[in-house]
Amino acid sequence: MDLKEAGLCEGISEVIATTRSASGVPNAAPIGFLTREGNYLVKLYKGSQTLNNIIETKKLAANVTDDAVLFVKAAFDTLSANFYSLFQGFPVLKEANSWILFKCDFIEERVESFLFQLTPITAEVNKKGVRAINRGFNAVIEAAILATRYGIVKDEREKEEMQKMVEGYAEIVEKCGGRKEKEAMRVLHEKTTRFHVISTIIEG
Amino acid sequence: MDLKEAGLCEGISEVIATTRSASGVPNAAPIGFLTREGNYLVKLYKGSQTLNNIIETKKLAANVTDDAVLFVKAAFDTLSANFYSLFQGFPVLKEANSWILFKCDFIEERVESFLFQLTPITAEVNKKGVRAINRGFNAVIEAAILATRYGIVKDEREKEEMQKMVEGYAEIVEKCGGRKEKEAMRVLHEKTTRFHVISTIIEG
Numbered sequence: 001m002d003l004k005e006a007g008l009c010e011g012i013s014e015v016i017a018t019t020r021s022a023s024g025v026p027n028a029a030p031i032g033f034l035t036r037e038g039n040y041l042v043k044l045y046k047g048s049q050t051l052n053n054i055i056e057t058k059k060l061a062a063n064v065t066d067d068a069v070l071f072v073k074a075a076f077d078t079l080s081a082n083f084y085s086l087f088q089g090f091p092v093l094k095e096a097n098s099w100i101l102f103k104c105d106f107i108e109e110r111v112e113s114f115l116f117q118l119t120p121i122t123a124e125v126n127k128k129g130v131r132a133i134n135r136g137f138n139a140v141i142e143a144a145i146l147a148t149r150y151g152i153v154k155d156e157r158e159k160e161e162m163q164k165m166v167e168g169y170a171e172i173v174e175k176c177g178g179r180k181e182k183e184a185m186r187v188l189h190e191k192t193t194r195f196h197v198i199s200t201i202i203e204g
Numbered sequence: 205m206d207l208k209e210a211g212l213c214e215g216i217s218e219v220i221a222t223t224r225s226a227s228g229v230p231n232a233a234p235i236g237f238l239t240r241e242g243n244y245l246v247k248l249y250k251g252s253q254t255l256n257n258i259i260e261t262k263k264l265a266a267n268v269t270d271d272a273v274l275f276v277k278a279a280f281d282t283l284s285a286n287f288y289s290l291f292q293g294f295p296v297l298k299e300a301n302s303w304i305l306f307k308c309d310f311i312e313e314r315v316e317s318f319l320f321q322l323t324p325i326t327a328e329v330n331k332k333g334v335r336a337i338n339r340g341f342n343a344v345i346e347a348a349i350l351a352t353r354y355g356i357v358k359d360e361r362e363k364e365e366m367q368k369m370v371e372g373y374a375e376i377v378e379k380c381g382g383r384k385e386k387e388a389m390r391v392l393h394e395k396t397t398r399f400h401v402i403s404t405i406i407e408g
Contacts, residue, residue, distance in 0.1 A: 006334060010382030013336035032380075033336070064336045071337075098334045128332035130210060130301045132217035132237070132268045133275075135349075138342035145339075176236075178214030 003035070006098040006123040007064035010035050014141060015062040016074045017042070018084070018091045018099075019053035026084050026091035027053055028074045030144070033062050040102065040118035043110075051114060054104045060118065061087075063096035066131055068140040068177075068184035070095055075144050076191035087124070098125040136177025139169035140184045147192045207239070210302040210327040211268035214239050218345060219266040220278045221246070222288070222295045222303075223257035230288050230295035231257055232278045234348070237266050244306065244322035247314075255318060258308045264322065265291075267300035270335055272344040272381075272388035274299055279348050280395035291328070302329040340381025343373035344388045351396045 007013070017031040027049045034041040042060070044051035054060055065071060070093070073079060084091040092099040102118035109115075143166050153159055173185045211217070221235040231253045238245040246264070248255040258264055269275060274297070277283060288295040296303040306322035313319075347370050357363055377389045 007336045009335065009338065011338055011340050011385065012380040013338055015336050035382075062336075064334055066337070125334055128334055130268055130329055130332055131213065132211045132219050132266075133270070133345055134213065134215055134217055135345070136215050138345070141337055141339070141342070176216040178239075181215065 001120050001123060003040075003100055003120060003123065006100050006125055008033065008035050008040075008062065008100065013062070013064070014071075014145075015064055016071065016093060016096070017050050018061045018063055018093060019050050019059065020057055020089075020091055021053050022056040024089075026079075026081075028063070028079045028083070028091075028093065030071060030075050030148075031062075040120070041107075042104075042116050042118060043113045044116065045113050054116065055114075058104050059090060059101065059121075060104050060116075061090060061092045061099045061101045063093040064098045064100075065093070065096050066137070067095060068137050068181045069187060071141060072144050072184045072187045072191070075148055076188065087122075092124075097127045097129070098123065100124075134176060134178070134181065136173045136175070136181040139172035140177070140181050140188070143169040143173075143185070144188055147188060150192070205324045205327060207244075207304055207324060207327065210304050210329055212237065212239050212244075212266065212304065217266070217268070218275075218349075219268055220275065220297060220300070221254050222265045222267055222297060223254050223263065224261055224293075224295055225257050226260040228293075230283075230285075232267075232283045232287070232295075232297065234275060234279050234352075235266075244324070245311075246308075246320050246322060247317045248320065249317050258320065259318075262308050263294060263305065263325075264308050264320075265294060265296045265303045265305045267297040268302045268304075269297070269300050270341070271299060272341050272385045273391060275345060276348050276388045276391045276395070279352055280392065291326075296328075301331045301333070302327065304328075338380060338382070338385065340377045340379070340385040343376035344381070344385050344392070347373040347377075347389070348392055351392060354396070 013033045015033050016028050018028050020026050029050050085094045100123040101121045104116045104118055107115040107117050146162050150162055173181050217237045219237050220232050222232050224230050233254050289298045304327040305325045308320045308322055311319040311321050350366050354366055377385050
């Protein structure tokens with residue numbers, strides 16, 4: 001199965017992982033997905049719903065998207081049922097450009113995370129297209145990733161540095177982004193009120 | 205003509221502009237391409253070959269790519285003839301996912317640049333696909349844009365800040381990029397020896 005066709009290239013892909021619990025509750029959250037020499041690996045942090053679900057049901061779908069709003073919502077919100085469609089009972093995202101369903105095998109436990117090896121079961125490509133590079137889109141992704149980490153950082157100087165970086169990303173979104181990217185930044189702001197710096201820029 | 209189909213969405217798209225001089229010599233260079241409410245605008249810096257060619261021949265093709273190496277080469281190298289194909293005598297990039305040919309009308313002169321309004325003539329989509337977000341790819345683009353600006357910045361503190369940022373991008377490429385992104389970063393390093401910081405990371 002050529003996962004490049006479905007959008008997973010070498011390196012770390014930022015995708016939205018969909019999973020389900022043993023009782024069938026779906027979940028969506030961004031993850032970094034490592035592709036290296038034909039191997040697929042994910043590192044999942046302890047306490048995350050994605051990890052809990054994989055321990056229970058041993059499957060994960062990697063949903064490939066270029067929708068900045070969807071990415072931010074998956075990071076900070078609970079997606080409602082109408083975001084999902086079911087493939088043989090497993091939740092995937094309706095609006096994903098593609099998704100790949102994997103079987104997950106436990107490799108090792110680390111201090112803060114678990115490592116899994118993934119084996120592809122099936123893939124579906126929903127929307128092929130062409131899209132020019134947009135720095136605003138890229139800045140939303142960076143800001144969202146920073147924002148998910150912000151909560152676990154203790155060091156005040158590091159927190160300050162992160163805020164400064166998010167300020168820079170918000171400026172790039174204002175300058176280079178389209179409506180979708182600006183909406184995504186507003187959602188990010190709503191969901192992460194701790195980032196005062198974003199509110200200053202967006203509301204200012 | 206729906207340029208969204210060809211990859212140009214609202215906001216600023218980073219594309220490779222191909223142009224030709226009156227005597228027929230092709231040129232390729234990255235530009236920021238602004239799409240706003242159905243208007244297409246580009247700001248071109250004085251002294252750039254892209255500007256000189258547009259003054260001479262009043263046409264520009266916006267080539268959409270997700271090839272990090274091609275982007276960096278277009279920024280810092282002279283692309284050889286075999287990178288181009290000709291559409292009615294006008295150079296476009298063979299490897300572009302899509303290209304859109306525009307007529308360029310002068311709007312105004314600014315201190316360091318000229319502003320042009322663009323009208324699409326025709327578009328071609330060569331390769332549709334799906335591609336997951338890769339932070340390494342995005343970091344290459346940011347580093348390349350910074351590197352093109354580095355030469356014109358005079359302030360030493362700003363230069364230092366830029367070097368620190370490029371250092372961060374190089375780390376992201378090492379961590380998240382695939383072979384293409386790592387190769388692009390090596391090309392960037394070769395072509396911009398002034399960035400000592402890149403050499404430290406890549407060769408270290």
